Amino acid sequence: MADGKAGTRGAISLRDVDPDALKVVRKLVAGGFEAYLVGGCVRDLYLKRRPKDFDVATSATPEALRRTFRNCRIIGRRFKLAHVFFGPKVIETSTFRTTPIAAEDDPLITHDNEWGTVEDDARRRDFTINGLFYDLDADAIIDFVDGLSDLDRGVIRTIGDPLLRFQEDPVRMIRAIKFAARLDFTIETQTWNALLATVQDIAKCSRARVLEEIYKLMRGGGARRSFELLLETQMLQHLMPSYLELFQKLTPPGLQVPSRSLPGAPGRLLWDLLGALDEFTSATNQIADNGVLLSVLFAPLIDDQWMTASRQGLDQMIDDLMMPFCSALGIARRDRELARQILMAHRRMVEAITRKKKRPSLVQRQYFHDALVFLGLSVKARGGDGSELLLWQRLAAASHGGSAPFATGDHERSDDDDGTGPRKRRKKRSRLRRRDDAPERPRVAAGATRERG
Secondary structure (H helix, E strand, O other): OOOOOEEEEOOOOHHHOOHHHHHHHHHHHHOOOOEEEEOHHHHHHHOOOOOOOOEEEEOOOHHHHHHHOOOEEEEOOOOOEEEEEEOOEEEEEEEOEOOOOOOOOOOOOOOOOOEOOHHHHHHOOOEHHHOEEEEOOOOEEEEOOOHHHHHHHOEEOEOOOHHHHHHHOOHHHHHHHHHHHHHOOEEOHHHHHHHHHHHHHHHHOOHHHHHHHHHHHHHOOOHHHHHHHHHHOOHHHHHOHHHHHHHHHHOOOOOOOHHHOOOOOHHHHHHHHHHHHHHHHHHHOEOOOHHHHHHHHHHHHHHHHOOOOOHHHHHHHHHHHHHHHHHHHOOOHHHHHHHHHHHHHHHHHHHHHHOOOOOHHHHHOOOHHHHHHHHHHHHHHHOOOOHHHHHHHHHHHHHOOOOOOOOOOOOEOOOOOOOOOOOOOOOOOOOOOOOOOOOOOOOOOOOOOOOOO
C-alpha cells in the first residue's frame, strides 16, 4: 500500500463497489502496476452515498492500458486517459500525473500529461475530498491531503494555495460550488475568499467545459443551492450574463436570491422549479434530459404569457429568448429544440384540463416523456393538485397497453460522473426507409473531463 498520511481501514465495503471497476483494478495489479479506486467514488463510499461512477488511477501509461484491455479506448489531448468499456458502462482510468509546469505570466493549465507517482497525483487534484485513493488489497483509504478530516467536518478545501488552484483551472470554482451544494458542505474561508477574488477568470474556460459543469450542477441534486451560490459569488454574471439580462428586463432589479424573491415573480418560480428538480433527482435517482434542464431555466421567463399568447407568438418568443443564451454557451441545437418542444407541449398539456381538450396524439411524440417530466416539476413547483399529471399518465398508460411508463423518467443514473456518464439511448420511432438505405452506423461519443466526481 502507498504510504498515505492516513490509512483508514474497513471504511468501505467491497459489496458497494462496481464489479467491473474491481476487475480493472485487479487486472492492472496482476500486471505489475499500481492501481486504486480514486476521487468521487471513494468520497461517496466513505460518506455512505451511492457513487454514480467509479474511476481508477494507475501507474500504467495510456499505451500500457491499451495493451492490457482490449475493450479500451484512449481519449483526450489536453488530458489523455482511457475508457474501459463494459457494455454501455465506462470505467474511466487515468495515469498518475504530476502538476505541470505553468508559464510564469499565466498559471492557467493548458496541458496535463506529465506522469508522476500516486502522491503526485493526489496533490494535483482539485479538492481534498477528491484526493482520496482506495487500495483494494489493503482494504484502506490512502489520504495524502487530509481529505478524510475534511469529509468528517463537511468542508470543501482546495489542495494547496486556493488562489493558484483556481487560476490554474477556473472551472474548479464551479466544482467547489457544486460539491458544497450537493453534499451540503461549507466552503472553507480561504477557498471562499480566493473564489471571490478570481471569479472573473471563469471567462478563460472553454464554453464546452462551462456548459458541462452547469448541466452537472442542475443534475446533481443540489441545483437550487448551486444557483444561489452562483448568484451570491457573482459567478452567474460571468457564466450566464444574457440570461440574467432577461430577468432584468422582465422584473427589475432582476433575479434575486430566494429570500428576496416575491411570490408570483419569475425569480420565485425559477427557485421553486430548481427545488422540484432536486426532489425529482433524489426521489427517482434518474437524470433529466438537457432539454428538461433548459426548460426549467426558461419557463419562468414566459410564464405570464404561456396561456395568453397565440401559439405562433409563444413559439417565436421562446426562440427569441433562448437563442442568445444558447449561442453564448454553445448549447446543442437538438437540446434547444427539445426545450422548445417541451415548453410548447406544456401549454397543450395544461389546456387539456383548463379547456377540457384531450390531445392523446401528444403521447406518441418523441418528446412526450420529457414533457411529462417537466409537467411533474411544474406541478410540484406551483403546488398544484396534480390533476394534469395524472391525466397524462393515464393517457400514456392506455397507449402503452396498460403499463404506466414515463411516470418519473427513463434515464437511470450511471454508476458515477455527476450525471454525465454513459446514458441509455432513447429508442427512436421507427421510420420507413427505402430499400437501398444503409443501416445507420452506431455513433460513439468521445470526450474527457479533467476532473470527475
